Amino acid sequence: MSRTDWIVVGGGSAGCIVAARLANQIDSRCGKITIIEPPASTARRVDRERPAKWLNLLGSGEDWNLATSENSQLANRSLRWPRGKGLGGSSRINAMIWFPPTRKDLQMLVEASGGAWSVPELQQDFNTLTQLTRPEQPAWQSESTRRFLNATKQFDEGDARTYLRLNRSGRRWNPAELLNTARKVGSIEVQRTSVNCLICKGDRIIGVETCDSHGKNEMFANKGVIICAGAIATPAILMRSGIGPRDQLEKAGIEIRVESDQVGQGLQDHLIMPVIFRVRSGQFASHASVQDIARWHTMGTGPLASNLAECGGLFLKDTVQIHVTPTHYLTYPKPTDHAFMTIGVNATQPKTTGMLQLQSSDPRVPLRIHPHYLQDTSDRNVMVHGIRLARRLVAETNLSQWIVSETLPGEKRDTDQHLEKAISRYSQTLYHPAGTSRLGVMNSSVVTPDFQLKGFSQAWVVDASVLPRLTHGNPNATIMLLALKAAKNLQELLG
Numbered sequence: 001m002s003r004t005d006w007i008v009v010g011g012g013s014a015g016c017i018v019a020a021r022l023a024n025q026i027d028s029r030c031g032k033i034t035i036i037e038p039p040a041s042t043a044r045r046v047d048r049e050r051p052a053k054w055l056n057l058l059g060s061g062e063d064w065n066l067a068t069s070e071n072s073q074l075a076n077r078s079l080r081w082p083r084g085k086g087l088g089g090s091s092r093i094n095a096m097i098w099f100p101p102t103r104k105d106l107q108m109l110v111e112a113s114g115g116a117w118s119v120p121e122l123q124q125d126f127n128t129l130t131q132l133t134r135p136e137q138p139a140w141q142s143e144s145t146r147r148f149l150n151a152t153k154q155f156d157e158g159d160a161r162t163y164l165r166l167n168r169s170g171r172r173w174n175p176a177e178l179l180n181t182a183r184k185v186g187s188i189e190v191q192r193t194s195v196n197c198l199i200c201k202g203d204r205i206i207g208v209e210t211c212d213s214h215g216k217n218e219m220f221a222n223k224g225v226i227i228c229a230g231a232i233a234t235p236a237i238l239m240r241s242g243i244g245p246r247d248q249l250e251k252a253g254i255e256i257r258v259e260s261d262q263v264g265q266g267l268q269d270h271l272i273m274p275v276i277f278r279v280r281s282g283q284f285a286s287h288a289s290v291q292d293i294a295r296w297h298t299m300g301t302g303p304l305a306s307n308l309a310e311c312g313g314l315f316l317k318d319t320v321q322i323h324v325t326p327t328h329y330l331t332y333p334k335p336t337d338h339a340f341m342t343i344g345v346n347a348t349q350p351k352t353t354g355m356l357q358l359q360s361s362d363p364r365v366p367l368r369i370h371p372h373y374l375q376d377t378s379d380r381n382v383m384v385h386g387i388r389l390a391r392r393l394v395a396e397t398n399l400s401q402w403i404v405s406e407t408l409p410g411e412k413r414d415t416d417q418h419l420e421k422a423i424s425r426y427s428q429t430l431y432h433p434a435g436t437s438r439l440g441v442m443n444s445s446v447v448t449p450d451f452q453l454k455g456f457s458q459a460w461v462v463d464a465s466v467l468p469r470l471t472h473g474n475p476n477a478t479i480m481l482l483a484l485k486a487a488k489n490l491q492e493l494l495g
Contacts, residue, residue: 005031007208007221008228009195009237012089013476014463014483015228016175017129021487023182031223032187035179036210039192040086048092049171050296051307052288055333057093058082066232066369068429073374075424081369082431083232087190088174090230090431091476095309096172098135098164099473100126101481104318109482112468113449114441122481129477129484133175135164138310139301142326143282144341145310151397157389158315160322165307170300175480191219196363197241198225198459200257205459211363224458226490228483231433231464232356235264236367238437238446239358243455248358258455262444263437264367267354268470270321270430271373272346273383273423274329275390276408283339284308284326308332314348318472320386321348323430328407330426340407343393345386346430348472351376356436371433374423383427384419432475437465439482451486462486 006022008015019033041061047053048062059065059082066081084090101109106119145162152160166173182188191210199207199218207220227234238244242257244264249256288296288304295302312323322345325332329342352375357368374380387409394403405411409422437446439461446454447466453459462483464475471478 001218001220003220003222004034004189005222006033007219007225008033008035009208009225010089010227010229010233010463011035011037011087011176011190012084012228012230012463013091013175013480014486015226016088016178017132017480017483018226018228018462018487018490019188020175020178020182021484022490023179023187032189033182034219035087035188035190036193036195036208036219037087037190038085038194042086050304051096051165051167051170051172052304054093054095054172054307060093062086062092066366068369068371071371071373073372073380073424074427079371079429081429081433083230087176087179091166091174092176094431094476095307096165096167097307097309097474098133098166098477099471101478102314102318102472105471105478108468112438112440116449117485122485125484125488126477126481129481132178132484133166133480134168136167136170138162138165138307139167139170139299139305140303141310142284142303142306144279144284144324144326147282147399147402148324148341148343149311151393151399152313154397155393157392158313158320158322160311160313162311163307163309167305170296170305193217194363195229195237197237198243200241200456203455204457205453221458224460224490226486227453227459227461228463231267231436232367232369234461234463234465235356235436236358236363238263238453240361240363243453244358252358252361254361260446260454262446264356264358265353266435266438267356267369267371267433268350268352268435269354269371269373270346270348270432270470271350271379271383271427272323272344272430273387273427274408275343275345275387275406276328276330277341277343277394278404278407279339279341280402280404281339282326282341283336284332286333286335309344312344314472315389316385319348319382320389321346321473322386322390330408343390345383345390347379347382347386349470350379352379353435371429373427380420380423383423384416387419387423430474432464432470434464434467434470434475437461438468439466440468450489460486460490
């Protein structure tokens with residue numbers, strides 16, 4: 001048994017922001033912060049530091065290596081779901097894209113708060129967050145990116161941009177770096193273990209039960225527990241604590257503390273369909289040359305500074321997002337004799353929602369992940385429109401002079417039926433799971449607008465699970481915005 005002042009469950013993007021902000025107020029009012037994050041094997045240094053090598057992090061010891069159940073709308077495929085393990089969470093293994101919330105996203109958050117927040121307030125908080133994280137303009141652009149951005153100037157259907165990235169001088173960076181100062185002075189400690197469940201005393205959360213190869217232990221919090229374990233682990237912890245849908249808890253033999261039907265429900269994710277073109281020039285090498293290594297090492301630029309998904313934007317009235325890579329999306333980094341460009345398309349606001357299914361009270365047994373991709377026909381329609389948009393971008397701009405052929409889906413596949421079949425066979429997750437413990441003012445909401453776990457005191461939740469719905473673009477920046485806001489609320493409680 002051990003004791004601390006604050007327990008932060010999960011050291012991902014949200015947990016790092018919350019802990020770092022609270023640590024700024026370390027004094028008699030705040031006290032000691034303990035982050036609980038499971039141990040992880042460290043990937044190769046070159047993969048952790050060089051942006052162009054981030055795909056090697058998927059499936060490494062820094063990845064939980066989750067997988068979905070088979071999906072009937074995806075040709076009965078099971079998709080691998082990368083989730084980051086270790087401080088920084090999924091930001092350890094992602095493409096580092098910094099996509100600010102759109103005004104529609106901010107308005108969605110305002111509505112979820114029941115008007116407790118405002119768009120100007122959220123925008124001001126986001127400005128503070130940006131000063132904290134300092135996303136960079138890319139130090140290098142591939143030929144695919146340069147040609148695509150030039151082509152979109154001739155195309156009046158959306159807003160294309162070079163993506164800002166969470167880099168430092170062309171090197172990978174994640175929010176765990178914000179903890180360094182606080183860890184040195186001892187205001188934050190990190191416990192490398194896993195959380196099984198919350199410890200309740202009446203309607204108060206007083207600590208957590210941890211578990212590892214040595215067995216179970218208890219840790220108690222004097223001031224509170226902040227759950228930041230992510231869209232998968234947070235609802236799992238809640239359900240193992242007796243907070244969740246009655247049928248699932250009873251089946252797992254877990255005593256019901258609070259019946260909350262929406263825990264583990266409302267799961268959403270962005271699904272990307274790659275439209276792949278063979279091009280005349282600009283091959284992106286799978287292996288770096290000595291010159292490229294020297295260029296990156298000394299100046300932080302060159303191909304190794306590329307995050308592959310270098311640019312994109314929102315199109316068709318924000319219903320479709322495009323990601324552009326200078327690669328064959330499905331085969332890179334396997335060597336190839338040809339140059340490729342991929343225009344990946346995804347529906348920004350899918351109507352389909354999935355669920356997480358608890359299989360056991362044993363934390364070693366993973367949840368069943370049922371995304372139910374494309375179950376709503378409107379999602380399939382938007383994806384088809386996205387493929388046609390990518391084709392129009394090529395046909396109606398000077399990209400057409402550079403393209404050799406369409407590799408996937410292929411020019412011959414032109415009917416809606418053919419395109420839907422291609423989507424079912426080739427689309428992939430963008431690993432943006434969210435919404436499994438949603439924040440809001442409705443009776444069914446799991447989390448209140450002040451981030452309290454409904455039905456309990458001294459417990460707060462903030463991570464991708466609380467998003468009321470998916471953001472239009474990549475959600476990481478918005479998740480960190482919510483974490484900053486949660487930390488601000490806690491600081492105000494401390495006076």
